[in-house]
Amino acid sequence: MKNIFKKALPLALAVVVLTGCEKEYLDTSPASQVPNEQVFATTAGATVALNGIYRSMWTSWDGNHDTFGQKGLDVTMDMMGTDVLTPSRGYGWFVNDYNHNSISTATATSKSGWAWRYYYRVINNSNLIIANIDKATGDPARKEYIKGNALALRAHSYFYLINLFQHTYKGHENAPGVPLYTEPTTVGKGRGTVQEVYNQIIADLTEAERLLEGKTKDHVSHINAATAKGIHARVALQMEDYPKAAQKAREARQGYTPMTAANYQAGFGRPNSEWMWGLEIPNDQATIYASFFSHMANTAAGYAGLGSQKIVLKDLYDAMSATDARKALVFAPVADNKGTYPNYSSLKFRLPVTGSWAADYVMMRAGEMYLIEAEALARTGDAQAATVLETFIKTRDANYTIPTTRTLLEEILLQRRIELWGEGFSLLDLKRLNKKLVRPTGSPANGLHLASLAVVTERDITDPKILFRIPQDEIDTNDEIDAADQNP
Structure with a gap:
């Protein structure tokens, strides 16, 4: 039986809303106490949250010098x-x-543990934007732009999660993938199949391309329709489509x-x-030794x-x-x-x-x-x-x-x-x-x-040892995942 005194949230659902000062692009800092209705009341607020996600993709985590986002x-x-x-x-x-x-290893400080936390943080914050942006006040085209970026970021994160925590798509379509969350929630999920995760990735990218078509991106750090299509090309190549x-x-x-x-x-x-x-990293925010x-x-x-x-x-x-x-x-x-x-x-x-x-x-x-x-x-x-x-x-x-x-x-x-x-x-x-x-x-x-x-010096690429491990914290806190779900 699961321990009823476990933490309230699975690791994959630990939501962090990124907000901050708008005086400089990406001059943002994480905060977890800002009410969602305040952050997403306007497109301006949602833009700050979006920029916070991008900042998390290059900033250094946990004081370690090898955990600086996607790179x-x-x-x-x-x-x-x-x-x-x-x-x-x-x-x-x-x-x-x-x-x-x-x-x-499945520790929180392992590269497996950090990859899991990093990608789900991007996904969770993208989900908050996707769920709330339609209700924000502001230009409808701006809402489409913000939502398109969030959808593409969610797809990008799921693409890496599914490829790190499972073998490649072809031949493994029905294998266990990763938990699939498409809206903010406090309820943990089990491992969706590889096919289910890829279906969501393709759906997100298709919609992102539609929403972003004809729109000029704010900044090189943001995603436009061309970038979304580029992510789609990567995904299709991995799927052998x-x-x-x-x-x-x-x-x-x-x-x-x-x-x-x-x-x-x-x-x-x-x-x-x-x-x-x-x-693009602001000059005064360079992470120096903890950098690519x-x-x-x-x-x-x-x-x-x-x-x-x-x-x-x-x-x-x-x-x-x-x-x-x-x-x-x-x-x-x-x-x-x-x-x-x-x-x-x-x-x-x-x-x-x-x-x-x-x-x-x-x-x-x-x-x-x-x-x-x-x-x-x-x-x-x-x-x-x-x-x-x-x-x-x-x-x-x-x-x-x-x-x-x-x-x-x-x-x-x-x-x-x-x-x-x-x-x-x-x-x-x-x-x-x-x-x-x-x-x-x-x-x-x-x-x-x-x-x-x-x-x-040699390893079969389908050797289970090449798969990242689900963090033990996730197994301990998510009722839908247990030790039997761990990668071998």
């Missing part, structure tokens, strides 16, 4: 994969993600121009013509620069031609590994201004959409796949031609790994491609994983 989990997903490696423990952050230990993935990716990238080689080499810290969605650039910018005096360098797998480096702008962003190997940076160190992510931690986070780029479209077309046998791929890659390497040594699909997938390195796609791609995790081992100086640090 913190993006680093986790790349560190769990193949193409990002590190030569030493350094200060230890993300090492337990690298060796898959951080997801193996290739016609839909190609359509949504093509629609999403309209109006966005791929970066020039010079922009690509500028460090990924400021929005440009290719950014479809980014989290601290862990991924090898040139900065953060954790990466102080010993936990992020290294590009040798196979990827070797696959790039000498004229590829992306290859120039990998420190070329030198004898005895005695160069300015360790061999194969990535120079892709750099702070825009030396000595300042002011930098923004890219969440979606047109380049990803070109690659989704090319892959989806190739899988459906559409000859336009080669044209889409070549058009895009020539913006990185003017001399690029599709090689004959690989199939077109193999080349697209390779280019995806090169282009999106370090942006958080590794784990989910391994899952949807049903590819075994294989980490070539040897010396990091040779662009290979150090076996004693990586620990997991």
Whole structure:
């Protein structure tokens, strides 16, 4: 029998309304005592709550230096994969993600526990907006804009929850997924099926696209119709719905121009013509060591620069031609590994201004959409796949031609790994491609994983050990979930 003296709310339902001062964009602070009727009485108040959600997507949580919103989990997903490696423990952050230990426990402080709390916090606050915005006073078009953003954010969060806490969509449609909440509630739910969660994701994105069509977003941190379509393209690709993935990716990238080689080499810290969605962080609110650039910018005096360098797998480096702008962003190997940076160190992510931690986070780029479209077309046998791929890659390497040594699909997938390195796609791609995790081992100086640090050098992608664990707090406080529901 369940303990009747449990906490009042399941962890997944612990609602936090984010409110704050409007004098500066995203200058918000969390509060749980503001009445909903006050927050959502007007579209202005609802906008503040929406901005609070976006702030939670980059701010540091719990005083830890690896829990900085979505990009913190993006680093986790790349560190769990193949193409990002590190030569030493350094200060230890993300090492337990690298060796898959951080997801193996159900404590609130584990990466599993934090991911659960983070995504459900976004979902819960999105649900409050969705449930209340229609009753607010203000311009009807503004209500649509706010609601469209909240729906897209809810879909985005459920997409990551379902992929972290269960295997990929195809072949697991009827497997237990995650609790599905579409309105504010204090009643816990059981694990909805993978199919049910994906159905809700698609419904939310479809409605978000409708509501946001023709509307200009306030800020790069917000979501517009193109961004919602881009999320939809990601979801369709994961579902192996290739016609839909190609359509949504093509629609999403309209109006966005791929970066020039010079922009690509500028460090990924400021929005440009290719950014479809980014989290712009106020300069005075930079989270410094608890930030993406601290862990991924090898040139900065953060954790990466102080010993936990992020290294590009040798196979990827070797696959790039000498004229590829992306290859120039990998420190070329030198004898005895005695160069300015360790061999194969990535120079892709750099702070825009030396000595300042002011930098923004890219969440979606047109380049990803070109690659989704090319892959989806190739899988459906559409000859336009080669044209889409070549058009895009020539913006990185003017001399690029599709090689004959690989199939077109193999080349697209390779280019995806090169282009999106370090942006958080590794784990989910391994899952949807049903590819075994294989980490070539040897010396990091040779662009290979150090076996004693990586620990997991091979793992079947359907091994239950690769799944995040439901937090014990959720099992203890939710009457609809018990120990038998835990991931094995």
